[in-house]
Amino acid sequence: MRQNAVSRRTVVVGAIMGLAAVGLAGCRGAQWYPSDISPDEYVLRGVITQKERLVARYQATIAAGEGPTDLLRTLLADHERHLTALRERLPAGAEPDGAAAPEPSGSPADPVPDPVPETALSVAALRVAESTAAGARGRQLGEVSEASLAQLLASVGACEAGHALLLAQV
Numbered sequence: 001m002r003q004n005a006v007s008r009r010t011v012v013v014g015a016i017m018g019l020a021a022v023g024l025a026g027c028r029g030a031q032w033y034p035s036d037i038s039p040d041e042y043v044l045r046g047v048i049t050q051k052e053r054l055v056a057r058y059q060a061t062i063a064a065g066e067g068p069t070d071l072l073r074t075l076l077a078d079h080e081r082h083l084t085a086l087r088e089r090l091p092a093g094a095e096p097d098g099a100a101a102p103e104p105s106g107s108p109a110d111p112v113p114d115p116v117p118e119t120a121l122s123v124a125a126l127r128v129a130e131s132t133a134a135g136a137r138g139r140q141l142g143e144v145s146e147a148s149l150a151q152l153l154a155s156v157g158a159c160e161a162g163h164a165l166l167l168a169q170v
Contacts, residue, residue: 040144044089047140047153051083054129057121064120068170072126075163082156089149127167134160 037045058076062069121129137157144150 040146040149041091043140043143043153044086044149047137047156048083048086048090050133050136051079051086054133055079055083057126057129061120061126066120067123067126071166071170075126075130075166078159078163082159085152086156089152123167123170127164130160130164130167133157134164 055076058072058079061067062072062076134157137153137160140153141150141157144153
C-alpha cells in the first residue's frame, strides 16, 4: 500500500460528512418557504380571487336580466356560500379581500386577476367559466398539503362541475 494514498474509509467518511453538510445547509426549519404566506394560503387566495370574479360575472348577468334568472340566482348563492367558506379558511388577521402582506423579493406574488367584465355574459359563457373553474380546482388539489383544504376545494369543484351541467341544459 502506498504511503500517500487515501484510505477507502477516509473517502467514505468524507463523502458522508459532505452529504450531511449539504443536507443540513438546505434545512432552515420553518423558514424554508420564502414568503409570509404558506403555499396553502397562496392557493386559497387564488381560489378566493377566482370566486370573486365569478360572483361578479353572475351579478352582472342577473342585473342585465340575461338567461334563466331563478337558476342564475341559485348558482350565485352557491358561489357566495363557497366564497364565505373559503374566506373563513384564511389565517387569523389575514385580509379577506385577497390582499397579502408584503412579501420579500423572489417570492410568489398574489394572483392578479384580469378585469371583471361589466357586461352580462351569456349562459354559454357562464358554463365555460364554471367548467374552467371546476378544472382549476382539480389542479389546485395537488398544490395543497392540508387535507381539509383539499376536501373543501374538491367539494367546490364538484359543485362548479354541477353548475356547468345545469347551464348546459338551459
